[in-house]
Amino acid sequence: xxxxxxxxxxxxxxxxxxxxxxxxxxxxxxxxxxxxxxxxxxxxxxxxxxxxxxxxxxxxxxxxxxxxxxxxxxxxxxxxxxxxxxxxxxxxxxxxxxxxxxxxxxxxxxxxxxxxxxxxxxxxxxxxxxxxxxxxxxxxxxxxxxxxxxxxxxxxxxxxxxxxxxxxxxxxxxxxxxxxxxxxxxxxxxxxxxxxxxxxxxxxxxxxxxxxxxxxxxxxxxxxxxxxxxxxxxxxxxxxxxxxxxxxxxxxxxxxxxxxxxxxxxxxxxxxxxxxxxxxxxxxxxxxxxxxxxxxxxxxxxxxxxxxxxxxxxxxxxxxxxxxxxxxxxxxxxxxxxxxxxxxxxxxxxxxxxxxxxxxxxxxxxxxxxxxxxxxxxxxxxxxxxxxxxxxxxxxxxxxxxxxxxxxxxxxxxxxxxxxxxxxxxxxxxxxxxxxxxxxxxxxxxxxxxxxxxxxxxxxxxxxxxxxxxxxxxxxxxxxxxxxxxxxxxxxxxxx
Numbered sequence: 001x002x003x004x005x006x007x008x009x010x011x012x013x014x015x016x017x018x019x020x021x022x023x024x025x026x027x028x029x030x031x032x033x034x035x036x037x038x039x040x041x042x043x044x045x046x047x048x049x050x051x052x053x054x055x056x057x058x059x060x061x062x063x064x065x066x067x068x069x070x071x072x073x074x075x076x077x078x079x080x081x082x083x084x085x086x087x088x089x090x091x092x093x094x095x096x097x098x099x100x101x102x103x104x105x106x107x108x109x110x111x112x113x114x115x116x117x118x119x120x121x122x123x124x125x126x127x128x129x130x131x132x133x134x135x136x137x138x139x140x141x142x143x144x145x146x147x148x149x150x151x152x153x154x155x156x157x158x159x160x161x162x163x164x165x166x167x168x169x170x171x172x173x174x175x176x177x178x179x180x181x182x183x184x185x186x187x188x189x190x191x192x193x194x195x196x197x198x199x200x201x202x203x204x205x206x207x208x209x210x211x212x213x214x215x216x217x218x219x220x221x222x223x224x225x226x227x228x229x230x231x232x233x234x235x236x237x238x239x240x241x242x243x244x245x246x247x248x249x250x251x252x253x254x255x256x257x258x259x260x261x262x263x264x265x266x267x268x269x270x271x272x273x274x275x276x277x278x279x280x281x282x283x284x285x286x287x288x289x290x291x292x293x294x295x296x297x298x299x300x301x302x303x304x305x306x307x308x309x310x311x312x313x314x315x316x317x318x319x320x321x322x323x324x325x326x327x328x329x330x331x332x333x334x335x336x337x338x339x340x341x342x343x344x345x346x347x348x349x350x351x352x353x354x355x356x357x358x359x360x361x362x363x364x365x366x367x368x369x370x371x372x373x374x375x376x377x378x379x380x381x382x383x384x385x386x387x388x389x390x391x392x393x394x395x396x397x398x399x400x401x402x403x404x405x406x407x408x409x410x411x412x413x414x415x416x417x418x419x420x421x422x423x424x425x426x427x428x429x430x431x432x433x434x435x436x437x438x439x440x441x442x443x444x445x446x447x448x449x450x451x452x453x454x455x456x457x458x459x460x461x462x463x464x465x466x467x468x469x470x471x472x473x474x475x476x477x478x479x480x481x482x483x484x485x486x487x488x489x490x491x492x493x494x495x496x
Contacts, residue, residue, distance in 0.1 A: 046135040050142075051120065053128040064146075067153035068129050072117045073099055074156055078106045105132075110145045113137040158212075158251035166255045168272050180275060185254060187244035193368050194245050195238060195361040195393050200352075207350065208249050211323070228324040228347065230287075233354030236394030239327045242354070243283060252281040252323060259290045259310070269310065278321040288328040288338060304339060311347045356390035362414070365393060369400035370407045377411040384418030391421050 054065045085099040105118035115133040166180040211227045218225040231239040366372040403410035
């Protein structure tokens with residue numbers, strides 16, 4: 001029996017090995033047949049090659065080569081190519097990418113047609129890519145495919161592009177003119193981490209993405225490809241963080257224009273704006289402060305005129321593919337007192353209000369700062385917000401940073417801050433000074449507190465209660481003893 005079992009096992013193993021070899025042979029056969037069929041098809045079909053050199057005859061770089069190289073580097077089939085060059089970007093760890101090796105090709109497909117890319121040997125020292133497709137597909141596929149290549153390459157470039165922050169340095173350029181100085185913009189904010197109403201955030205993201213893809217649409221309408229946003233709200237409500245987040249979404253450099261350092265209608269500002277590049281976000285902060293300023297020897301109305309000329313001048317002297325962002329940080333967080341001419345569409349297309357923190361924004365902050373999705377103290381926090389209490393997102397963030405080691409302590413601190421900021425609380429917040437300060441309304445006239453006047457009132461009330469108590473005792477005791485006892489008690493408890 002044992003011999004029979006061993007023989008059965010050996011037979012099964014041998015049979016399995018034979019079947020596996022047959023299956024592998026079939027796969028190999030299918031692969032060989034596929035290669036043979038493609039070879040036959042290439043011999044029988046007419047193909048056309050399109051060379052894309054890196055430089056033109058006059059030495060100028062070919063933009064299509066740069067986009068095509070980026071597109072080919074992202075093809076999944078490149079990993080199956082016979083040879084590919086491996087590189088590291090050096091910007092961040094484990095950021096590797098492939099480039100097509102000289103003399104080798106990678107396959108792609110578009111609209112049902114097969115195309116291939118090859119890295120041709122340099123002719124005359126000029127690198128070139130070769131696009132190959134069947135001649136019968138040329139009319140149907142070539143132009144849409146190249147548009148697809150450019151679109152995908154632009155998206156890849158936006159995702160990989162490093163955002164820079166430019167600040168103006170007037171009088172530091174050649175001949176004493178203005179120029180920009182830049183640093184790498186490393187702000188970690190993203191639109192996902194911004195504490196904002198989810199529906200509003202989704203609409204803003206859709207608007208930004210629509211703008212990025214709107215070149216043909218704007219040109220068809222005869223409009224310049226630009227967009228402008230107004231961010232208004234109290235200080236500490238996240239306007240600057242939002243600017244950093246949308247710059248990351250767009251992949252645009254930020255140009256910070258300080259109107260106090262340049263003449264709003266002068267040549268310095270025009271030179272600064274003309275020196276900005278496409279795909280840039282031009283930021284003007286505290287627009288309301290500049291609108292209220294009068295300048296030296298100027299009337300307030302003339303200041304408004306200069307601001308309007310500045311806003312209109314941006315759209316007349318700057319190129320396309322730019323986003324303008326203005327911020328207002330008035331005490332009320334609104335736009336009261338701002339001229340309607342400043343706010344009209346064309347100058348400011350989209351208005352976004354940044355309110356003080358509510359419970360929805362608080363939950364976003366708690367997730368970002370503390371990693372909380374829910375907590376047993378959330379009902380108390382929600383009750384504090386529903387009572388009408390409001391504090392700034394910046395204050396909530398600072399509380400959570402200071403107590404990041406203990407989420408419960410952080411939430412208790414937020415609850416305490418909400419109780420102090422509640423409209424029904426005994427103290428009210430004052431934003432004068434460098435930080436939040438609390439004022440006691442009982443210190444002045446009116447209000448219920450524990451000042452000297454309140455103590456006197458309490459003594460009088462206590463004396464009246466004792467007086468009534470003495471009157472009740474008078475009905476139950478002799479008149480002589482009552483007359484001798486009551487005045488002494490009154491003198492002690494309610495002196496005149």
